[in-house]
Amino acid sequence: MRAAKIFVNDLKAHNALARTASLRVDLFGSLALTGKGHGTPNAILMGIEGESPDTVETSSILSRVQDMHTTRSIHVNGTHRIQFDPEKDVVFNLFKQLPQHPNGMRFCAYDENKNLIATNEYFSIGGGFVVNEETQLEHGENVYYKGINKTLASVARREQDAAIATLPFRNAEELLQVCQRENMTIAQVVFENELRWRSSEEIREKVLGIWKVMDESIRNGVMADPESQLPGDLNVHRRAPKLYKKLLKGLYGTDHLQTYISTALPSQEAESSPTKSLQKPSQMVLPRRQPKRFLLPALDYLSVYAIAVNEENACGGRVVTAPTNGAAGTIPAVLKYYLEFISENPETDVMEFLLTSAAVGMLYKRGATVMGGTVEQVENAAEIGMEHNLGLTCDPVAGLVQVPCIERNALAAVKAIAAAQLALNGEGTHRVSLDQVIETMRQTGNDMMSKYKETSQGGLAVNVPMC
Structure with missing residues (x-):
């Protein structure tokens, strides 16, 4: 969803959205092999329509996707309607993988004459992070910017320079050294670094x-x-x-959440009953009781x-x-x-x-x-x-x-x-x-x-x- 939204934002920023008449999305590697089971196509379609992972109304996704399949159309950025068939225009390349990363995807936008007007490749690298050729960075810093609109971040944040962090660290040994030198907890170190970009109240929120x-x-x-x-x-x-x-x-009190204490405790009758004899006098057993719950x-x-x-x-x-x-x-x-x-x-x-x-x-x-x-x-x-x-x-x-x-x-x-x-x-x-x-x-x-x-x-x- 994030990658699709970034691509659509770039179309808009380069005045290419209005000229876009069709789209094609290619999935590669594990995104293609397990994408359907992971809900990847639905997430991409929501991103094309301008939705973000943290704000999309999740209960409406399935009905909206079904409508796209029925009408074979999509509203790019929520406003620009184009013909789009999810069955054909989302392509699963099961036996291909982009060289940079196994979780790769490619977006292509075409004009009404089928001319390619914009394309970009993105890679889902885990943790909700999406990178492409321009934004791929050495994973050696202790700060990461995860966002859909890069312009919303400060220049320092976008550059990902560890030197701008107040208390930089690149591995666990350095982190421990920082904590010991500054007499701080790990959480305090992270909080201090975040203060370079946000106020304490913004971090808290x-x-x-x-x-x-x-x-x-x-x-x-x-x-x-x-x-x-x-x-x-x-x-x-x-x-x-x-x-x-x-x-x-129960921690969430509702009418339909009932406790099952009766099944967790042995019955009073079973506790007080004496030992009983079966058919053979020499065979003595305890009476059958309700099973205790293993707490x-x-x-x-x-x-x-x-x-x-x-x-x-x-x-x-x-x-x-x-x-x-x-x-x-x-x-x-x-x-x-x-x-x-x-x-x-x-x-x-x-x-x-x-x-x-x-x-x-x-x-x-x-x-x-x-x-x-x-x-x-x-x-x-x-x-x-x-x-x-x-x-x-x-x-x-x-x-x-x-x-x-x-x-x-x-x-x-x-x-x-x-x-x-x-x-x-x-x-x-x-x-x-x-x-x-x-x-x-x-x-x-x-x-x-x-x-x-x-x-x-x-x-x-x-x-x-x-x-």
């Missing part, structure tokens, strides 16, 4: 706005129709609403929160791309659990959590592609969390972000808590550094065959039958 979207994705996921089915041919039903309903305590509240809530977000993503709902849409459930789940059951100052904790996460994310973005405690413990937790995910395949069945993606987010949330606990119980000293893990992640990714990297050509994607 932006960060809390991100959390609001995350929180709403959890809410929408657990409040959805429990009988609804996820899109596609896998016939997967939503699980988050029913799982949430079974928890002993692990942290796992229950973490899992349902993560599943809720990823089911929303699978249905085309709005989520925060952190680090990707398919992995968007882990961060909200962990933060939601902390805020609901541990935090005593939610706003401060949201700021610290997301700013710290941003720093770690930037390190991975630079080195691979895409916390309460001392800075050493934070770095240790990030290392532990990724060390045991190296080599993980991305093999969505039928190209849908459902199996195994949704459950993996739940397990990742649990693993994140375990990594944090291990780090907090230590002193921050460890044999493997975060920088070493990031470099290993990069090497492992380069060594892995492409069929295991979001192409649905290997792994579960080929071994799970569709019938």
